[in-house]
Amino acid sequence: MKNFNLRTLLASYPIAERAIRENSIRLVRHQMKDWSGFNSMLRFNKDVLKVFTAEQGKDIFSDHRLILVFVSLPGGRALLSGAFINHGLIKRDAFEQMQGYAEYTQYRKSIDLNEQSRADFFYDLQVCHELEELFDRLIIDWGGSTISWYQNKIDKDICQILAPGFVTIFPGWDEVNITHQELNAIIQNPEGNPDWAQFLKAHDGVYLILDNVTGRQYVGSATGEQAGLWGRWTGYANNGHNGNKLLEELLIERGDAHKRNFTFSLHHVFARGAATKKDVLFYESLLKKKLGSRAFGLNAN
Known part of the structure; x- marks a missing residue:
């Protein structure tokens, strides 16, 4: 379609089309380079995204009903992370009652910021469910680094619409x-x-789970599972510990939400059937020795 861009796409959604006619759309792009893990938190926790967007140092939303929130990507691109209907200014105490506020303040504390920001303006934002099918899928060309992080321009090129999920x-x-x-x-x-599913299902290997809060590490391996690393990692995806005693105890002690602080990496991989179980276990044991994960980490043996 000729001249198909963000404006054209939004015009197919009634709420957005009305906001276009009323000139009441505002775009913002969050680019938190120095806040470790925060972009990922914004992507996967829409409550925190809403809270973070709802507090501002100056009044930038009062004349705007629809707020489109993007997260920065390399090359001047931006990923739509959420969209909110703006119901106007609210008091700080009402803002602090919003779902996600406690998690946001906890994160600020974890990176040595004041738990309470110095924002002066707070907005009552509600998720725009009409646009949810575009969340974490729509990528636009935001423009160069000198382009303002908030603006009204919606005639932006669409770079890509990603597959669902x-x-x-x-x-x-x-x-x-x-x-x-x-x-x-x-x-x-x-x-x-599909590239993740294909690789992890086709390989066994040795992996590392790092608790980014405590610094403790767990070294594990997948050997002979029906679905390779995919099968083993499915257990961690489901509950964070996959039956490992020390990981489970850690989550009981700190709460189930603590698993959000885990990161997963691969350290030796083998095409399924190309190495024996003995080979895989050798490299697993070697990595445990190198990292001291038995003495100081989360490996019990």
Whole structure:
């Protein structure tokens, strides 16, 4: 379609079409380079995304009914992470009662920021369910680094609309380093992440789980499972511990939500059937020795 862009796409949704006519759409792009793991949190926790968007240092939303929230991607691109209907300004105490506020303040504390921000304006935002099918799928060309992080321009080129459930491109086994939330989304959506499903199902190997809060590590392996690493990692996606005693005890102690602090990486991989169980266990034991995960980590043996 000629001149098909963000404006054209939004015009097919009644709420957005009305906002276009009323000139009441505002686009914002979050780019939190120095906040470790925060972009991932914004993508997978829409309550925190709403809270983070709802507080501002100046009044940038009062004249705007529909707020489209993007997360920065390389090359001047931006991924639509959420969209909110703006019901106007609210007091700080009402803002602090919003779902997701406690998690947001906990995160701020974890990176040594004041738990309470210095924002002066707070908005009553509600998720725009009409646009949910585009969340975490629509990628636009935001523009260069000098382009304002908030603006009204909607005549932006669409770079890509990702498959439903897409999380990330498989980077190669030696660059795998994903959060528990990313792993869970990949496992739940194999059709949207076929490169991940294909590789993990076809390989056994040795992996590492890192608790980013305590620094403790768990080294494990997949050997001979029916679905290779995919089968083993499905257990961690489901409950965070997959039956491992020390991981389970950690989650009981700190709460089930603590699994969001886990990251998963691969350290030795073998095509299924290309190595014996003895070979895989050798490299698993070797990595445990290198990292000291028996003495200082989460390996009991």
